Amino acid sequence: MSEKSKNEPFGDLMKSMNQFFHEKPVKNILQSMDDFFKNPFPNSASFHVELKEKDENYVITAELPGINREQIQLDVINNYVKITVKQLNIFTTEDENQQITKKQQSFQQSTRTVPLPHHINEKKVKATYENGLLTIKVPKEKGKRISLDGNE
Template identity: 55%
Template sequence: MSEENKKGKNDQFGELVKSMNQFFHDKPVKGFLQTMDEFFRAPFPFQSAFPVEVRESKDEHIITAQLPGVKREQIQLDILDNYVTITVQSHELFTEEDDHQRPVRRRQSMQRSSRTIPLPQPIAENKVKASYQNGLLQIRVPKQKGKKILIEGND
């Protein structure tokens, strides 16, 4: 193979690499690749399974959830039978602007995360108390007073 043929093939390969490089750096593809990079860097702004601790005292169950950076309006509590469900929702709108402060791209992000905590007995929902302060949600669930049954026998 002559030197001219080798040089021609190298030039063709160089042109191919150059066009591929340009393809990945042009606007639509570059924006898509940046979005994918951002997603894999932080797929969920707040953890999908936030930390929850359940303690028990003589009179109540105390459920504590750590929700740093979450606003009270984003939290929803639901009670069904003997389950407490904590749901956190986040809705954000991202706008990218060009050099002249004109919107170039808009993106919406909606995240939802929940934890369901089972308790050993049905819950009287009208007696449950919840407070949220400094990223810490605390739910106090009073224990139900059951009736003690006397067991008869011939002992």
């Protein structure tokens, strides 16, 4: 038995396993699995949303590049803020006389719902949209402090 074999009893097995996982068919399958878990729904029209808690309010930001203000709908339902983005794409093909020969329409709608820990007063919510960034500020509700009665 060589000196190397004594120190690495599973050396040959590990080498075989490494070769197996780096060969084309297995490597492609593993890469596909990695890609799936990075983006499980590649054709979904989702968008990034972030929630931050500040002293006086909650700030929700959504990245919406290429979206017009008219395509955004905000709803407040109990303690949820719902952001909906609607996209209608129309593609037309014209002939040499500028007559439409083919017209296609596609409609996409994406929705993200952000829960907050308290009921939201929709009259106090402020939203702005600039350069593809939607910012929603939801004031924190101040509860009523209750004093404790007792003999102590």
